[in-house]
Amino acid sequence: MSTEQILSSDGIPLEISLKKAERKNKIKAMLLVAPLFLFILITYLMPIGEMLFRSVDDRMITKMLPKTFIAIEKWDGKDLPEEPVYAALYEDLSYLKKTKTYGKIIARLNYEKGGFSSLIKKTVRKLNKFEEGNYKEQFIQVHKKWGQSEYLVALKNTAPNWSYAKYLKGVDLKLDQDRNIIQQDEDRRIYKTLWLRTIKVAFFVTIFCFMLSYPIAHLLATLPMKYSNLLMICVLLPFWTSLLVRTSSWMVLLQQQGPINDFIVMLGLTANDARPELMYNVVGTFVAMTQILLPFMVLPLYSVMKTISPSLMRAGKSLGGTPFVAFRKIYFPLTVPGIGAGSLLVFILAIGYYITPALVGGASGSLISNTIAYHMKSSLDWAFASALGAMLLAGVLVIYWLYNKLVGIDNIKLG
Amino acid sequence: MSLPSYTPLHYRIWHYTYLTICGLVFFFLIAPLFVILPLSFNAEQYIHFSAGMIALDPDAFSLRWYEDMIWGTKNPWGLAAKNSIIIAFFATIGSTILGTVAALGLSSRHMPHKAAFMAVLISPMIVPLIISGTAIFFFMAKVGLASTFTGIILAHIILGTPFVVITVTATLTGFDHSVTRAAASLGSNPVNTFMKVTLPLILPGVISGALFAFVTSFDEVVVVMFLAGLENTTIPIQMWVGLREQLSPTILAVATCLIIMSTLILVTAELLRRRSERLRGINQ
Numbered sequence: 134m135s136t137e138q139i140l141s142s143d144g145i146p147l148e149i150s151l152k153k154a155e156r157k158n159k160i161k162a163m164l165l166v167a168p169l170f171l172f173i174l175i176t177y178l179m180p181i182g183e184m185l186f187r188s189v190d191d192r193m194i195t196k197m198l199p200k201t202f203i204a205i206e207k208w209d210g211k212d213l214p215e216e217p218v219y220a221a222l223y224e225d226l227s228y229l230k231k232t233k234t235y236g237k238i239i240a241r242l243n244y245e246k247g248g249f250s251s252l253i254k255k256t257v258r259k260l261n262k263f264e265e266g267n268y269k270e271q272f273i274q275v276h277k278k279w280g281q282s283e284y285l286v287a288l289k290n291t292a293p294n295w296s297y298a299k300y301l302k303g304v305d306l307k308l309d310q311d312r313n314i315i316q317q318d319e320d321r322r323i324y325k326t327l328w329l330r331t332i333k334v335a336f337f338v339t340i341f342c343f344m345l346s347y348p349i350a351h352l353l354a355t356l357p358m359k360y361s362n363l364l365m366i367c368v369l370l371p372f373w374t375s376l377l378v379r380t381s382s383w384m385v386l387l388q389q390q391g392p393i394n395d396f397i398v399m400l401g402l403t404a405n406d407a408r409p410e411l412m413y414n415v416v417g418t419f420v421a422m423t424q425i426l427l428p429f430m431v432l433p434l435y436s437v438m439k440t441i442s443p444s445l446m447r448a449g450k451s452l453g454g455t456p457f458v459a460f461r462k463i464y465f466p467l468t469v470p471g472i473g474a475g476s477l478l479v480f481i482l483a484i485g486y487y488i489t490p491a492l493v494g495g496a497s498g499s500l501i502s503n504t505i506a507y508h509m510k511s512s513l514d515w516a517f518a519s520a521l522g523a524m525l526l527a528g529v530l531v532i533y534w535l536y537n538k539l540v541g542i543d544n545i546k547l548g
Numbered sequence: 549m550s551l552p553s554y555t556p557l558h559y560r561i562w563h564y565t566y567l568t569i570c571g572l573v574f575f576f577l578i579a580p581l582f583v584i585l586p587l588s589f590n591a592e593q594y595i596h597f598s599a600g601m602i603a604l605d606p607d608a609f610s611l612r613w614y615e616d617m618i619w620g621t622k623n624p625w626g627l628a629a630k631n632s633i634i635i636a637f638f639a640t641i642g643s644t645i646l647g648t649v650a651a652l653g654l655s656s657r658h659m660p661h662k663a664a665f666m667a668v669l670i671s672p673m674i675v676p677l678i679i680s681g682t683a684i685f686f687f688m689a690k691v692g693l694a695s696t697f698t699g700i701i702l703a704h705i706i707l708g709t710p711f712v713v714i715t716v717t718a719t720l721t722g723f724d725h726s727v728t729r730a731a732a733s734l735g736s737n738p739v740n741t742f743m744k745v746t747l748p749l750i751l752p753g754v755i756s757g758a759l760f761a762f763v764t765s766f767d768e769v770v771v772v773m774f775l776a777g778l779e780n781t782t783i784p785i786q787m788w789v790g791l792r793e794q795l796s797p798t799i800l801a802v803a804t805c806l807i808i809m810s811t812l813i814l815v816t817a818e819l820l821r822r823r824s825e826r827l828r829g830i831n832q
Contacts, residue, residue, distance in 0.1 A: 155658065158656065158658035159658045159659070159660060161653075161656070161658070162653045162654075162656035162658045162659040163653065163659065163660070164653070165649050165650060165652050165653025165654075165656070166650045166653035166654060166659065166665055166669075167653075168646055168649060168650070169646040169647065169649065169650035169669060169709060169713075170650070170665065170668065170669065172646060172705070172706075173668065173669060173671075173672070173706065173709070176684065176687055176702060176703075176706055177671075177672060177680070177683065177684065177687075177706050178668070178671075179687070180683035180684060180686050180687035181675075181679070181683040183683070183686050183687070184679070184682055184683045184686060187686070345573045345576070346573075348566060348569050348570050348573065349570050349573045349574060352566075352567075352570045364574065366814070367574045367577050367578045368577060369814055369817075369818070370578065370581065370810065370811065370814055371577055371578065371581060373763060373810040373811075373813055373814045373817070374581060374806070374807055374810040375766070375767040375784065375787075375803075375806045375810065376767055376769075377767070377769065377784050377787040377788060377791065377803075378581070378584070378787075378803040378806045378807060378810075379580065379581070380791070381584070381787070381791055381795065381799060381800070381803055382580040382581055382583055382584050382803070383580060384791065384795050385583055385584065385587060385595055385795065385800070386580055386583055388595070388596075388795070390594075390595075390596045391595075391596060392583065392596075392597065395596075395597075424576060424577065424580060427573075427576075427577055428577075456559065481674060484676070485675075485676020485677065485678060485679070486676075487676070487677060487678050487770055488769060488770065488788070491792075492788075492791050492792065502676060502677075502678040505678050505679075505682065506678055506770075509681075509682055509685075509774070510773075510774075518682060519682065522678070522679045522682055525676060525678075525679060526675065526676075526679050529674065529675060529676060533667075533671075533674050537663070537667055541663075
């Protein structure tokens with residue numbers, strides 16, 4: 134075996150020299166990606182992490198009543214706790230009263246068990262009449278609920294720093310007094326319906342988009358270039374047009390005095406004074422979302438169909454297949470990658486849709502995104518909004534992963 | 549697509565049914581956009597076709613809603629348009645630079661874990677906007693950039709870069725790297741090579757990415773809704789607010805202007821795409 138090394142011009146063995154060059158190129162490529170990567174990491178990925186953190190973070194109450202939680206830790210939750218717990222509670226509440234920050238704990242405790250709101254408010258009001266010593270008796274004197282161990286158990290239950298209660302709430306479950314997972318009360322079960330509706334809408338919008346896209350993608354792929362370019366504009370113009378513009382055109386079309394209803398009346402399908410409600414329900418959401426997401430299905434289908442040679446269908450027919458058989462056995466299987474790409478893309482986009490359902494969906498056509506927005510902006514329950522967001526994100530990431538596996542993320546086609 | 553004369557009748561029927569279906573779908577795609585145009589010239593305050601409009605009576609049409617859009621005293625469209633343009637302009641520049649540079653790195657064959665990096669950099673396009681909005685809002689509030697232009701522009705750079713990365717990487721596939729090596733061997737430094745050789749060749753991809761970034765920013769409402777205060781309202785925000793209250797003809801006038809704008813952008817993007825394909829030698 135020859136051990137003689139090949140040297141590069143400056144006397145370094147070629148292998149080492151090549152490796153060095155390779156490494157240099159690698160670093161160069163990474164340095165180019167680094168600015169965007171760091172930017173996305175800091176301003177986007179880490180905040181998403183923070184959002185996940187917020188959804189399980191439950192430290193606020195422990196921070197606001199620090200002494201109470203230390204004192205109550207040893208309590209077994211059966212008989213009423215001893216004097217030190219009440220003394221600690223007195224100290225903590227006095228401090229909160231002084232700094233006027235007790236409002237925050239009221240909301241949290243009331244969520245744990247109804248009735249805490251009046252209990253805390255009344256206690257805080259009477260706090261300055263307290264005398265030193267024998268706090269347990271004085272507390273019970275102010276409000277008899279302090280003498281019921283279930284309230285103190287509820288208080289103790291808020292001690293852990295992390296809580297998955299918001300996630301349970303997101304699927305209509307909750308924790309009872311003894312930390313068992315139980316169903317939410319009948320009249321408060323709304324989230325399961327909402328999730329099911331979101332998935333249902335995304336699923337059917339995907340199916341509708343597929344059914345409408347397939348023929349036109351086929352036509353675009355088989356027509357001569359000069360015609361198909363013209364027709365392509367019909368697909369691309371909506372694609373480039375503002376989402377709000379497209380949604381407002383659907384609001385014009387679907388309103389009760391709108392052209393579609395006029396048409397229905399003209400056909401005599403319904404009386405003029407009994408025009409159907411096409412908007413502010415799930416019908417509006419379906420129709421508008423299908424039209425808006427249609428280009429995202431047409432484009433991947435088109436780019437796959439473009440590569441299928443027409444001679445394949447001719448071969449199928451010449452071998453005795455009817456056009457239908459040739460289509461089913463040859464053409465359709467070849468378009469499956471396009472169907473997969475388009476469907477996953479439309480489904481991903483549909484499941485997180487916000488603007489269109491909010492404007493044309495009304496109450497019965499609103500989706501999970503609308504609820505997240507409501508909790509972010511109106512009810513200000515950011516932890517719950519974060520938990521719902523995390524659940525939606527998990528779903529989207531699964532589909533994204535699937536898309537990446539099946540289609541490859543670098544194969545996304547734009548226009 | 550004319551059929552040969554020997555086609556049997558039932559194929560003929562099937563063929564015309566197929567064409568009719570296609571026609572209806574194209575109609576479904578494009579017609580909603582054209583409903584807005586005539587209604588924005590309505591002389592009345594209602595959003596439906598009056599008898600005069602159907603009879604093409606000139607008196608039934610007017611430009612009053614366009615006048616209202618531009619000069620209306622209570623209308624914030626002027627301010628909104630100015631803000632939208634400022635935000636979209638800077639967001640486009642930011643996304644285009646960051647995205648192009650990253651795409652150059654991603655297209656290098658020396659780049660490790662290409663797919664993983666790509667998946668991360670594209671994620672703002674895939675993650676539902678409401679989640680992006682929530683997360684970006686938490687971040688901007690923490691660093692004190694909520695309801696500032698800087699905050700909104702940064703947010704739009706995040707949302708715009710995936711498009712630039714995708715279009716520029718697409719242009720760079722099949723890019724002949726020997727031209728940059730030739731430049732280097734002739735003594736050009738990397739920056740000079742990029743400006744004089746690489747950039748002109750990938751320019752169509754860069755510009756179409758920039759167009760996407762611009763449209764994304766110009767049309768974005770969910771994230772701005774979390775970030776914008778009263779003074780940095782944008783056109784989409786105003787439309788959103790208007791549509792939630794009541795559909796007004798002025799909104800349709802604004803929508804018409806936006807449709808004209810998107811038509812112009814579509815034409816530019818199409819021309820660029822063809823030019824790019826010609827430059828890269830992908831000819832039909």
